Amino acid sequence: MSNPSPQERLLALINAANPHQWQPGQLVFSAPAATDQSTKNTVVTVTAQEGLPYAGSREIFYDRVDMAEMPGAASVEFELDGQTTTGELVSAMASRFGVDVSADDIADEALPEADEFGTITVTVRAAPGSYLWHGELTLTLAPAIQALADVIEVNELDGLTREDLSV
Numbered sequence: 001m002s003n004p005s006p007q008e009r010l011l012a013l014i015n016a017a018n019p020h021q022w023q024p025g026q027l028v029f030s031a032p033a034a035t036d037q038s039t040k041n042t043v044v045t046v047t048a049q050e051g052l053p054y055a056g057s058r059e060i061f062y063d064r065v066d067m068a069e070m071p072g073a074a075s076v077e078f079e080l081d082g083q084t085t086t087g088e089l090v091s092a093m094a095s096r097f098g099v100d101v102s103a104d105d106i107a108d109e110a111l112p113e114a115d116e117f118g119t120i121t122v123t124v125r126a127a128p129g130s131y132l133w134h135g136e137l138t139l140t141l142a143p144a145i146q147a148l149a150d151v152i153e154v155n156e157l158d159g160l161t162r163e164d165l166s167v
Contacts, residue, residue, distance in 0.1 A: 003100045006131030010044065013062055026052060031129050035061065041134060067126050067137040070097050080141040085110055086124045089139065093124070105130040111141070118143040 004012070007029050015021050030045040037043065040061035048054035074097050083089060087108035094101045107125040114120045120141040126133040149155075 006104075010060070010062065010131060014046070014060065025049060029131070032064065032131050034134065037061075042131075044131070064126075064130065064132055064134040066135040067124065067133050068135055070099055070101070070133070070137055072097065074098075076138065077140045077142055080114075080118065080120060080143050083111060083141065086122060089122075089124065089141075093139075100132065105133045 007027075008024055010029060011022055011024060011027065014027070026049050027046045028049060030047075032042050032044050034041060035043040038061040040063050042062055042064045044060050044062075045057050046060055047057045070093070078089065078092055078096070085108050086106055087103050090101060090103050090106055093099075105127055107127045109125070111120055111122050121138060122141060123136050123138050125136045
């Protein structure tokens, strides 16, 4: 079963708080916007689909989730595997953190340069149009760690001789 769309999630919130039960496709949602006009952090405007017996629009206030809360107790360190943009991290984030996050939720930005150890610290920002997320999250991308035994295959060496130590 696939995840509900962001608009279906908002529709469920509207239906949970109101006696009239709307069906998918009956309401049109504006882009979300941050707000300080409410105790909630987000506002969207909903309008009834054309042809329905409803007129006007209504502002709906709700809370998007701060991306900083996304990991929960999960590690924010990921293996660097050729990614070049934050958008390429979405599926790994969804899988690791067990949350509904899609490419539409993330501002797709180039990754910064790696440090001297090949590690990248990146700030992943919510896309302004995300219905579900706001804010940002810092992740660490580290090169894959190889077992030394896989790199040094031969561990029984010939050894040194007196000639090797002559000065």
